[in-house]
Amino acid sequence: MFKNENVRKLLWPAVALLVILLFNVFFTENFLNIEVKDGHLFGSLIDILNRGAPVLIISIGMTLVYATGGIDLSVGSVIAISGAVAAQLIRPGYIHGILEYPDPPTSLFVVIGVPLLICAIAGAWNGVLVAFVGIQPIIATLILMVAGRGIAQLVTEGQIPVFIHEPFQFLGGGFLMGVPFPVIVSILLIAAVYFLTRRTSLGLFIESSGGNPIASRYMGIKSRLIVLSTYVFCALCAGLAGLIICSDIKAADANNAGLFLELDAIAAVIIGGTMWGGRFTLAGSVIGALIIQSITTTILAFGIPPEVTLVFKALVIIIVSLIQSEGIQDAINTWKTKRAQA
Amino acid sequence: MVQSELLEIRGLSKSFPGVRALTDVDFSLKSGEIHALLGENGAGKSTLIKTLTGVYKKDAGKVFFDGKEFEAHSPAHAGQNGISTVYQEVNLIPGLSVAENIYLGREPMKYGNIDWKQMRAGAQKALAKLRIKLDVNQELSSCSIAIQQMVSIARALDVSAKVLILDEPTSSLDEGEVASLFEVMRNLRSQGIAIVFITHFLDQVYEICDRITVLRNSKLVGVFNVNELSKVDLVTHMLGKELDEESRKSHKKDGQSAGDVFMELKDVVASGLGQMNLKVRKGEVLGFAGLLGSGRTEVAEILFGIRKPLSGELLLNGKKTNLKNPRNAISHGIAFCPEDRRREGIIADLSVRENIILAIQARRGIFRTMSRKEQQRIVDKYIEELKIATPDAEQKVQFLSGGNQQKVILARWLASNPKFLILDEPTRGIDVGVKLDIQDLVGALSEEGMAVLFISSELEEVLRSSERVLVLRDRNIVDELTGEDINGAKVMHTIAEGSTDV
Structure with missing residues (x-):
């Protein structure tokens, strides 16, 4: 039906997203309404994009890691670290027994730059373990997944520091030209990554290193460096997502920020159709992330306890994975040929 | 020694897409002989073995085993009927004990549980047949490769083997280990077991084998008695006499x-x-x-x-x-087209175009990407020059035949000049x-x-x-x-x- 393979692969994820949205059109009141209040856009669809920004951003990083034949379980913990460091920079500690802000307030540059730098180091740690030490990705990143929340706890000294820092709050809660700022950040990030991977040869090298590391090395591709850089980038994405979450709730919750978000991101990538060690599709991951967030939003709108969302996510993942699986695809193709012959 | 034909293969043929792996090959095996199966890479040795043991389904030909026509449906089926294979890489589980490995998949049971006592005794007995003394409770990975090989032979024999196929068993053994393997082989021969021995060490063939079957280019070259064939003649047969x-x-x-x-x-x-x-x-x-x-x-x-x-x-x-x-x-x-195309050459999931331009692009780096037009020009040029058979340049390289994959790799390097x-x-x-x-x-x-x-x-x-x-x-x-x-x-x-x- 679709000649271009890339388009064809996006078909089923797109259908799944449409089904979920259609369901909402019928069963959720005013689902399609978008209002303008105080010059800001509001509505369920806008909400999905806005709330979905962290998952979306991490999915982009996860896509590249996944394409190298890896996986990054530590993103949830890196989110916690990033938020904790930002909060601690805004309110560094107790003066005269109460939490005080430094004077002048910490500059936005520091509040954003330092956490991202720390996340980059965390990503480099993952990347070195995988690409240079040769530890299995799932084990290597499990280390930071477990240790990361502890590090975040240490940074916040076991508290949940709340803060006020208007320039920083804009990142997670602001609006630009009526659009929530996290949505703009995600769009810019997707565009930048698309440009960097598809308009240069980086994407091809990532796919090549993931598809056949030995052959890639024999062609003179610096496979290890490329794999390392995807982990650094993935951690940076997690750091950015962490800043958005922390800025939105004006607090750093080392225990719960980004909890289980690694699973959402991995699910988004798989639903989107990226190959483990091979072809990746950014558009697929974007659709995947939107599917995940739509499910969450839908269930919240129905007043069902949020824990139950996990069951629905599992269902969608199973269905999409089954449709994409080779066995089912073969069966469909055989059925089609048989029908064509009959 | 009983010299009856235990196994006879007549006119066996097998093709894979684009390649004839076996063409009308005959092979016979007697009880109590060690029979060398020789030939260079791609001659058809492993296809012959795999077709015999039910890994592949034959296209044509007949197999007679113990006087009856026989077709193996799977390696396990072949094993139950007495044809067992020990591969070059030991196909056992390193983390389990020696006894567990010998009885893997056919553990002796008692009251619904594994009968450990009987398993250990049985394993001990199976190894004793090879005159090996070994603590059957130790982990297999703690044994040397040679011993692991012996364990897999013991397992194969215990499953009931009349025919034992040894696929390059000596390639990772040192001299002493080879000697003890040969002793085991001689011992088995005297018990009337027929052994097919695949190796690329000619000296070993002359040391232990009775007969030699040579394959070349998927065809049978001939069957020879070891003492009637000089080494030079053997090499001639293996490499091509015309x-x-x-x-x-x-x-x-x-x-x-x-x-x-x-x-x-x-x-x-x-x-x-x-x-x-x-x-x-x-x-x-x-x-x-x-x-x-x-x-x-x-x-x-x-x-x-x-x-x-x-x-x-x-x-x-x-x-x-x-x-x-x-x-x-x-x-x-310097450019290198490696021997193992699948493992070291192609990126199966990428297109013909991408596979060809990768080496040039790797040299140019990430940011000096070739324009699509330039890529297309290079790719079209080599598809035409090397006559690469592909529907178009965007076809995934894994769907090409072996020869065309090879041409893609050649194109990759030629393009980089x-x-x-x-x-x-x-x-x-x-x-x-x-x-x-x-x-x-x-x-x-x-x-x-x-x-x-x-x-x-x-x-x-x-x-x-x-x-x-x-x-x-x-x-x-x-x-x-x-x-x-x-x-x-x-x-x-x-x-x-x-x-x-x-």
Whole structure:
């Protein structure tokens, strides 16, 4: 039906997203309404994009890691670290027994730059373990997944520091030209990554290193460096997502920020159709992330306890994975040929 | 010894898409004999074994086993009926105990639980048959490779074996271990078990085997009694006997017209290889002749910076150079088409276009991406020049036949315009037409001044294409032949017996 393979692969994820949205059109009141209040856009669809920004951003990083034949379980913990460091920079500690802000307030540059730098180091740690030490990705990143929340706890000294820092709050809660700022950040990030991977040869090298590391090395591709850089980038994405979450709730919750978000991101990538060690599709991951967030939003709108969302996510993942699986695809193709012959 | 035909195969044929792996092959096996199955890469040895044991389904032919027609549905089915195979890599589970491995999948049960006592006793007994004393409770991974191999033989025999197939069992064993394996084999032979022995060590064939079946190019060459066949004749049979001197194409140049030395190894020693000297000249096709396991690939890997010399010098254009890695070698204009296309050559999931332009792009770096138009121009050029059969350039390379995949890899390197091209088994497993295309191409490239190293299991091909031939034997370069000396008889003699002069 679709000649271009890339388009064809996006078909089923797109259908799944449409089904979920259609369901909402019928069963959720005013689902399609978008209002303008105080010059800001509001509505369920806008909400999905806005709330979905962290998952979306991490999915982009996860896509590249996944394409190298890896996986990054530590993103949830890196989110916690990033938020904790930002909060601690805004309110560094107790003066005269109460939490005080430094004077002048910490500059936005520091509040954003330092956490991202720390996340980059965390990503480099993952990347070195995988690409240079040769530890299995799932084990290597499990280390930071477990240790990361502890590090975040240490940074916040076991508290949940709340803060006020208007320039920083804009990142997670602001609006630009009526659009929530996290949505703009995600769009810019997707565009930048698309440009960097598809308009240069980086994407091809990532796919090549993931598809056949030995052959890639024999062609003179610096496979290890490329794999390392995807982990650094993935951690940076997690750091950015962490800043958005922390800025939105004006607090750093080392225990719960980004909890289980690694699973959402991995699910988004798989639903989107990226190959483990091979072809990746950014558009697929974007659709995947939107599917995940739509499910969450839908269930919240129905007043069902949020824990139950996990069951629905599992269902969608199973269905999409089954449709994409080779066995089912073969069966469909055989059925089609048989029908064509009959 | 009972000399009845235990197993008889008649007219066995098997093809894979694009390749005939077995053509009308006969094979027979008697009880109480050790029968060597010999042939170079791609001759059809492993296809024969796998078809016999039910891994593949045969296209045509009949198998008679114990007087009855027999068809194995799976290796397990073959095993139950008495045909067991022990592969080169031990197919057992390292983390389990010796006893558990011997009884894996057929554990003795008692009251719904595993009967450990009986399992240990049985394992002990199975090993005793091979005259091996071993604590059956120890983890398999704590045993040496040789012992692990013995354990898999014990397992195979315990499953009930009348026919035991040993697929290159000695390739990772040291001398002492080989000796004890042979003792076990002799012992089994005296018990009337028929053994098929696949190896590439000719000395071992003469030490232990009774008969030899030689395959070449998917066809049966012949069946011989060991004591009636000289080594030279054996090598001749394995590598191709119709070495028609006329077939050596006018033979272009006679070695003197070759240009300056491009690359040189001086007294290089690398792990697993003897000390060696060799020169690669511009505009010359250098051939490596030697059997599988003679060190051909290993030497090529030194020239491409994959394997590091332990001592000695590597000179490039007369300058001492240290090839740190393949990327470094590529920057000096060296290109390498590896032997194992699937594992080391193609990126299966990417398109023909991407596979071809990758090497150039890798050299240009991430940011100087070639325009789609430029890519298309290069890809179209090579698809046409090398006659790559593909519906279009966007086809995933995994859907191409082996020969066309090989051409894609060749195109990849030719597009990057190398000074020195290393071809390790470029014609392996591909059909005759493509083979000739590649041979012609090699000639044309050297005419243009490129240095080419041509490695192939098919001696005929090496002799026809090369202006100078280095003969390798037991991981050493034993002889260098030029001009009139490049002839089948001489090369085979050297391969079989070692260096003639020196």
